[in-house]
Amino acid sequence: MTSSTDRAPAMPFPPPRTCPLHQPPEYDRLRTEEPVARAAMPHGGEAWLITRYEDVRAVLADPRFSSDRRKPGFPRIHPAVIAAQDHGVPARPNMIGLDGAEHAANRRPVLSEFTVKRVRAMRPRIQAIVDEHIDAMLAAGSPADLVTSLSLPVPSLVICELLGVPYADHEFFQSCTAELLSFSTTGGGRADAMNRMLAYMDRLCAAKEADPGDDLLGRVITKQRTAGDGTDDHEHLVGLAVILLVAGHETTANVISLGTAALLNDPALAAPLRSGTGSTPALVEELVRYFSITGAVTSRAATEDTTIGGTPIRAGEGVVALVPAANHDPDAFDSPDRIDPERGSRHHLGFGYGVHQCLGQNLARLELEIVFDTLFRRIPTLRLDAPLDTLPFKDDAAIYGLNELPVAW
Amino acid sequence: MSAPADPRRSRVAADREVCVGAGQCVLTAPEVFDQDEDDGRVVLLDDRPEGERAESARRAVWLCPSHALSVVP
Numbered sequence: 001m002t003s004s005t006d007r008a009p010a011m012p013f014p015p016p017r018t019c020p021l022h023q024p025p026e027y028d029r030l031r032t033e034e035p036v037a038r039a040a041m042p043h044g045g046e047a048w049l050i051t052r053y054e055d056v057r058a059v060l061a062d063p064r065f066s067s068d069r070r071k072p073g074f075p076r077i078h079p080a081v082i083a084a085q086d087h088g089v090p091a092r093p094n095m096i097g098l099d100g101a102e103h104a105a106n107r108r109p110v111l112s113e114f115t116v117k118r119v120r121a122m123r124p125r126i127q128a129i130v131d132e133h134i135d136a137m138l139a140a141g142s143p144a145d146l147v148t149s150l151s152l153p154v155p156s157l158v159i160c161e162l163l164g165v166p167y168a169d170h171e172f173f174q175s176c177t178a179e180l181l182s183f184s185t186t187g188g189g190r191a192d193a194m195n196r197m198l199a200y201m202d203r204l205c206a207a208k209e210a211d212p213g214d215d216l217l218g219r220v221i222t223k224q225r226t227a228g229d230g231t232d233d234h235e236h237l238v239g240l241a242v243i244l245l246v247a248g249h250e251t252t253a254n255v256i257s258l259g260t261a262a263l264l265n266d267p268a269l270a271a272p273l274r275s276g277t278g279s280t281p282a283l284v285e286e287l288v289r290y291f292s293i294t295g296a297v298t299s300r301a302a303t304e305d306t307t308i309g310g311t312p313i314r315a316g317e318g319v320v321a322l323v324p325a326a327n328h329d330p331d332a333f334d335s336p337d338r339i340d341p342e343r344g345s346r347h348h349l350g351f352g353y354g355v356h357q358c359l360g361q362n363l364a365r366l367e368l369e370i371v372f373d374t375l376f377r378r379i380p381t382l383r384l385d386a387p388l389d390t391l392p393f394k395d396d397a398a399i400y401g402l403n404e405l406p407v408a409w
Numbered sequence: 410m411s412a413p414a415d416p417r418r419s420r421v422a423a424d425r426e427v428c429v430g431a432g433q434c435v436l437t438a439p440e441v442f443d444q445d446e447d448d449g450r451v452v453l454l455d456d457r458p459e460g461e462r463a464e465s466a467r468r469a470v471w472l473c474p475s476h477a478l479s480v481v482p
């Protein structure tokens with residue numbers, strides 16, 4: 001990694017937020033003054049911060065930027081990267097950290113499970129799950145914590161049913177996931193959480209290999225065996241199961257919580273939902289853009305010398321393609337700091353861009369649409385039960401969100 | 410002999426080897442693109458869309474994350 005002495009000292013990353021519903025103001029300054037900037041990573045080394053929409057899109061679409069966390073220079077932000085670089089953890093490969101042909105070989109077997117059509121067919125089941133949880137919330141009575149009564153269980157149940165993971169084990173994998181995504185988890189704690197998750201999936205996948213049923217993991221096993229192309233090994237199946245389970249519940253859960261908090265904080269924004277007018281898919285798209293919960297997850301390591309936004313980047317240097325900054329670039333979105341469902345925000349980068357663009361995006365869209373529609377239709381008097389600025393926001397995790405959301409009605 | 414290009418018509422092409430199955434094209438231009446039931450990758454329903462369809466096809470080309478789609482000319 002270059003850290004030449006003639007450069008100004010690199011700013012520390014991540015910069016602080018001043019309002020929990022806004023992106024760090026430093027992103028706006030960087031975008032206008034220094035759109036490709038050096039920053040000091042929290043666990044050592046430096047990396048380039050990319051803040052303009054066009055530049056972030058260009059990095060994410062460019063195969064010369066690697067997703068392999070083990071590559072020299074990969075930004076040392078999350079303990080997962082430190083674990084991969086310093087201890088070779090995780091041992092199981094999965095698509096989010098693979099490049100090129102290896103990435104394609106791991107992503108392709110599951111594409112048919114997440115097509116727009118297949119996901120739309122899940123609507124009745126997702127609606128039933130959402131209704132059951134709102135029934136239970138209403139039966140238990142006001143107040144409630146929305147995170148534990150709705151945000152977390154709905155996407156967890158949906159991904160469990162799809163994969164064929166017993167939902168009875170949700171406390172186990174939800175706590176593992178929280179540890180895996182937390183910035184406070186130490187190296188040892190993280191390896192421990194990862195090992196517990198892998199051991200669990202090891203057993204589950206072995207059982208499915210012995211008797212593949214009609215769930216996603218069973219279907220992938222059957223399909224790979226029929227293809228006979230040597231991709232049907234146990235290690236890859238375990239890696240796939242882990243990434244789908246982890247990426248499939250925590251992300252959507254955080255958008256449900258943050259979105260609901262924003263809607264309850266602004267009656268004008270929630271009015272179309274309460275009256276059943278307005279387009280919920282457009283609202284969902286705008287909330288995914290606005291919150292850009294994945295923060296610095298879209299980091300990369302340059303594998304060749306290139307140029308981004310006129311700045312030369314050398315092979316072996318790290319790059320943080322800052323989706324939250326790109327999604328608030330006024331050149332791509334007018335008045336970006338306003339939540340405006342009418343703006344037409346489908347070109348946002350909230351699900352990433354390039355070959356790693358979110359595999360589960362259409363499932364996430366549908367879950368969010370059904371949750372917001374149903375929640376505000378069935379409980380139109382829903383309100384926040386604590387001042388917004390006192391809520392426990394996840395300032396300390398790779399994926400932004402809320403640990404708790406007290407609501408009343 | 411090739412007919413002169415009709416400006417209201419555009420020819421759309423899709424590279425299935427490049428497609429990563431995110432479905433942006435199906436969300437954007439459902440009359441022009443679909444996803445294969447078996448492998449999830451893009452299939453062309455209409456390679457010469459006209460009028461509004463051509464407009465949404467162009468938008469899909471821009472949104473496609475893997476640059477698997479193109480419009481000529």
Ligand code: HEM
Pocket residue numbers: 067095096097107159243244247248249251252255288293294297298299349350351352353355356357358359360361363364
């Ligand atoms: C609103 C909710 C969600 C958001 C904001 C989100 C965001 C993202 C982003 C930004 C990436 C790209 C990471 C990168 O380029 O390095 C990604 C990848 C991924 N997401 Fe999501 N996601 C969401 C929900 C889901 C769901 C529900 C699933 C699973 C069912 C899922 C599965 C995945 C997988 C497997 C990848 C890796 C794809 C690859 O590497 O090819 N996500 N997601």
Ligand code: SF4
Pocket residue numbers: 423427428429430431432433434435442444450451472473474475476477478
């Ligand atoms: S948008 Fe592009 S990557 Fe996605 S399904 Fe269509 S062609 Fe494939």
